[in-house]
Amino acid sequence: MAAAVVWRRGAAWLRSCRANRELPGVPRARGCAGSREVVPTCERYAVRRLPFARLADGDVAFFERLMPGRVITGEEEVKPFNVDWLKSVRGCSQLVLKPQTTAEVSQILRYCHERNLAVNPQGGNTGLVGGSVPVFDEIILSTALMNQIISFDKVLADGSALDCLTSLRKDNTGYDLKQLFIGSEGTLGVITAVSILCPQRPKAVNVAFLGCQSFAKVLETFTTCRAMLGEILSAYEFMDEKCMELVETHLKLSSPVADSPFYVLIETSGSNSTHDEEKLHNFLEQAMASGLVTDGTVATDEKKIKVLWSLRERITEALTHEGYVYKYDISLPVGKLYDLVTDMRARLGQSAKNVVGYGHLGDGNLHLNITAESYSHSLLEAIEPFVYEWTARCSGSISAEHGLGFKKRHFIHYSKPHEAVLLMQQFKAMLDPKGILNPYKTLPSAPDRSTC
Ligand code: MLT
Ligand code: ZN
Secondary structure, eight states: OTTHHHHHTHHHHHHHHHHHTOOTTOOOEEETTEEEOOEEHHHHTTOOOOSOOOOOHHHHHHHHHHSTTOEEOOHHHHHHHHBOTTSSEEOOOOOEEOOOSHHHHHHHHHHHHHHTOOEEEEOOSSSSSOOSOOSSSOEEEEOOOOSSEEEEEEEETTSOEEEOOOOOSOOOSSOOHHHHHTTSTTSSEEEEEEEEOOOOOOSEEEEEEEEESSHHHHHHHHHHHHHHHGGGEEEEEEEEHHHHHHHHHHHOOOOSSOOOSEEEEEEEEESOHHHHHHHHHHHHHHHHHTTSOSEEEEEOSHHHHHHHHHHHHTHHHHHHTTSEEEEEEEEOOGGGTTHHHHHHHHHHGGGSSEEEEEEEGGGTEEEEEEEESSOOHHHHHHHTTHHHHHHHHTTOBSBSSSOOTTTSGGGGGGTSOHHHHHHHHHHHHHHOTTOOBSTTSSSOOTTOOOOO
16 A cells, blocks of 8 residues: 555654755745745654654554545645644644544544544634644544534544534533533544534625724724624724735735724624614714724725725735744733734844734734744744733733644643643543643643743
């Protein structure tokens, strides 16, 4: 079997790759800033392989029998599953499994549990499963998932299936187990089926894109907007001028308003277009008259709405063209949200290429991103733990929506008390006693207390 050649190369192959700092077939990521090396995760970050079993010929043969045609071992096919979405680091998994049923996931996990094989469940960026790069040689489970969960089926680490699938809106029988799995990043179980809540598509959607002269005005506009738009306000997003510059330069998008230090995107969703437009119009009139906003545009048709949203939603993409990106996803009281960007900018000075801030201001969620030509450990040390200490001082959270994953797990204590972390570790030990599910992610390993 040709595929066998791939995993037999095992440790020696990996060692030689590390020596050459090059994994055969894994491209160097390219951005406008030049070529960036996709280095092994364990090389960039000090992490040691836990004593899991190594994948053997017999393991692959077992999976081939269980799910013929859905076992990927080819070097080229496995490659994209090993690299993170920012194309900055790579794991060295040699096997991707594509289960289609709860029964298959159950059999795979039962087998891995018995054999002590580590598993990396990947399922997109819902935050429900890992979706991140394997660190060492975990088996990748590629599953598809959705959002807006009201219930789901899951399979625990030992392969036992938990059938909690229901479409009831209310069900208060015992503990609400799904909450434990949401945000657990595939470390507690693998979700195999979901029941989702589908809200009705709003009849009237409007988007306003506005320029503000200061962050204080962004905040005041938010207060006014909440008071005047009330129940139809469905999004309040912000970005700074550097973000606009990046989407213009790298993605060739054009700003629809005059240059401003800050931009705000406001979305309304309602059921009566005349009523909603009138409310939005009144709000905009007041915001302009009082000088909160200096320029703006409004879209009511789908195409223009999409164009305005792309200015905000494609910032992340634009940033990847700058070189290496240090990403932080912080929750803060809105009044302090941009102070972190300003303080970080002052702290890093010329050592960073850009320090930018954007995010979901309506949720108190800041995306602080710092770019440099390439990864530098000394720059990382200038950013961390400063960013976490700053956030903790303001009673914020160091992970608002993306999860702690691999890079931030040791900083959890900046946002959670020891007792809460201990309880999480106890849950983990109970549900996954061998720690095979997404090891190296989300929680610090039990004896290893945080640096906080
Ligand atoms: C966004 O809001 O654009 C993303 O959550 C940011 C990111 O993934 O960096
Ligand atoms: Zn976001």
